Amino acid sequence: MSEKLLIVKDLSTTFATAGGPLPAVDGVSFDLEQNETLGIVGESGSGKTVLSRTIMGLQPRTNVTVTGSATINGFEVVGASEKAKREIWGTEVAMVFQDPMTSLNPVMRIGKQIDEALRVRLGMDRAAAKARAIELLELVGIPSPVERYNAFPGQLSGGMRQRVVIATALACSPKLLMADEPTTGLDVTIQAQILNLLDELKERLKMSVILVTHDLGVVATRTSRIVVMYAGRIVETGNTRDVFYHHRMPYTRALLESSPKVSNLSHTRLTTIPGRPPNLLNLSDGCSFAPRCSYATDQCHLVRPPLQAADEPGHAFACWNPLPTTRGASSS
C-alpha cells in the first residue's frame, strides 16, 4: 500500500479578476494512498472547492492560471488537454458535487444519466448499460431500482438524488472519488445514511475518497487524515486524531472550539475567532491568519510560515508560534 494514488505538489490556482490576481489555491502539496479517506476542511473561501476542482482538471478555460503538479495514478492533470483528461474522468477519478438538486439534468431520466457514462466511456451496448445502471442503483441503496431507472430527478428526494449522483460517479469504477460537500443541505439522518454509504463503497470497491467539507463533524470519524485550509493554503495536516487532539496551529484550535457540540451543556459560551477571513486580493506577505490570531507577533505579519513537521509522523503545521505540544498530557 505504499504506492501513492494522488500526488499534489506546489499546486496553485490563480484567477485573473478585475481587482487583480486572486490566489484561490496557493502552493498546496499533499498526497493520498490507495484506499485511504482524506478530509479537506476549511471555511467558505478557503479554497477547498477550487483545490478539488483543480485536481479534477475542472477549472474554467480562461482567466485562470494553474501551476505546480497534480498526478493521479501517474497522469499529470495540470496542463493536460481536455481530450486527455476525458480519458481519466470516470475511470481514474470522479466527483460528487455539493448540490444534488442541480448536478443532475432535470429533464433526463436518471437511468439515462448513468447509462451515458457507461456507453460513451466503456462502449457498452444499450442493454448491458441498462443492466449495469440498475446494478449501480441497487449498489447505492435505491429501493426498487428497476422502476426508479425511469424516474426523473424531480421525482426523488434530496437524499435519493445524492445517491443517484454517487451512482453516476461510480459508473466507470474510479480509483479516486472526490466528494465536495456531499451532505451539505441534507438532513442529519440522511447525512448519516450517505456518509455510511460512501464508507461502505470505499471498502467494497477499494477506492480512495477525498471528502471536502466545512463540517468538522463529517471528517472526525470518517477520515484517516485531514488537511486544514485557510486563505488558499494548507495550515495544518496530519492524521485525523493528531489534528483533533494535538493540533499546533491556532486556527485549527479556534475552528474546533468555535463549533458547538451536542455534548456541551446548554448556554455554553462559544469561543469565537475575532474578525473575518482575509480578502484574497489583498493578502499580506505574512501568515494570513495573523490579523485574527492572539499569538501573532511581528514576524507573523511579515514572513509567511512554511509547513514544518510536528512530532507525529505525517503531522505538519504552518505557524511561527505554535501551540505547545500536548503529547503526554493526554495519552491516546
Next chain:
Amino acid sequence: MTDTRQPLLRVTDLTVTFGHHHHAVSAVAGVSFEIFEGETLGLVGESGCGKSTTGKALMRIVEPTSGTIELGGVDVTKQRGRALRNARTHMQMIFQDPISSLNPRRRVKDIVAEPIDCWKTVEGAERDALISDLLSKVGIDPQVYGNRYARQFSGGQCQRISIARSLAMRPKLLICDEMVSALDVSVQAQILNLLEDLKAEYGLTLLFIAHDLAVVKNVSDRVAVMYLGKICEIGPADALYDAPAHPYTKFLLGAALEADPDSPMHSQVLEGEPPSPMNPPTGCRFRTRCPNATERCANEEPLPQEMAPGHLVACHYPLSITRR
C-alpha cells in the same frame, strides 16, 4: 412544568394546512407549547417537518388554519388590522438568509430605522441616537458603516444588521428561523454569543428554530422536536439530549456528528425518509420508520405524556429515561 412563571406565548392545537381537498398538505398538524418569559425554546426537526411554518404562523405571515396563539394573555390568532399591527410589534422574526432579507439598495441605518419610522416611537435626534446605539450593540460601528448599503456587507454582518432591526421595536418575543445555518462556524459562534448577550440585556424570550442539534442545545433552555407536523418530544434541553424518550429523538441525536474522532459511532442509522405530509401515516406519524412500532401505533395516535417534570413525549412505547 408546574411553574409559577407566566407563559409569554401559549400555542394550543395550532394547525396550518396548505391547499384544499385532495391537495391539502397539513404542514403543522396540531402543535401545542408554551414559552415562558425570558426563556429560549429550541425547535428542531428535519426539513419539511413544519418548524418554519410554525414560526411563520406565530407571526401570522402564514395564516393558522385552526388553534390559538396567545401572546401575553391576548389571543392574537384572529386579530386583524390595527390590533394585529400592534401585536406584531411585540414579536419580531429573524430569517435564514441574511443577505436576501435586507434590501441591498438601502443604507444600513435606514434599514434599522424602518420599524421606528413606521411607528414614530421616537423622532429627531433621539431616533438617530437609538439607531446608533442598536448598531453598536450588534457590533457594527454606526459612524463607519451606518451609511453603507446592505449589499456591501458579508453574511455575518448582514445577520447582525437583521438583529439590530428586529430589536428596534423592543420586542418581547424574537423568532429566529435558522438564523445561523448559512454562516461559517467561526462567524456562527460570534452571532450565537451576541444573541445570548442581547437576550440578557433586552430580557428577550426566544423561539429558536434550527435543524442543527448542537446549535439548538447551545442556546436553548427547553427543546421541542418536530416530526411531520407534530411535536414528538419536548423537555429541558440537557435532559432531553441526555435521555431522549422518543425513538425519533434518539435517532436524530445518533445521526448528529460530533467534531471528535473518539465520539461513538452509532451503528443504528434511521432507514428511509419521512413520508409525504400529503398522506401522513395513521396513528403515530413516525411508525413507518420506527423499529418499535406495533399495531397499536397504527391505530391510535399517541398523546403527549409526562415522563419527568416538564418532559413530554408523544409515544406509546417511550424509551425509559435512564441517563446515558
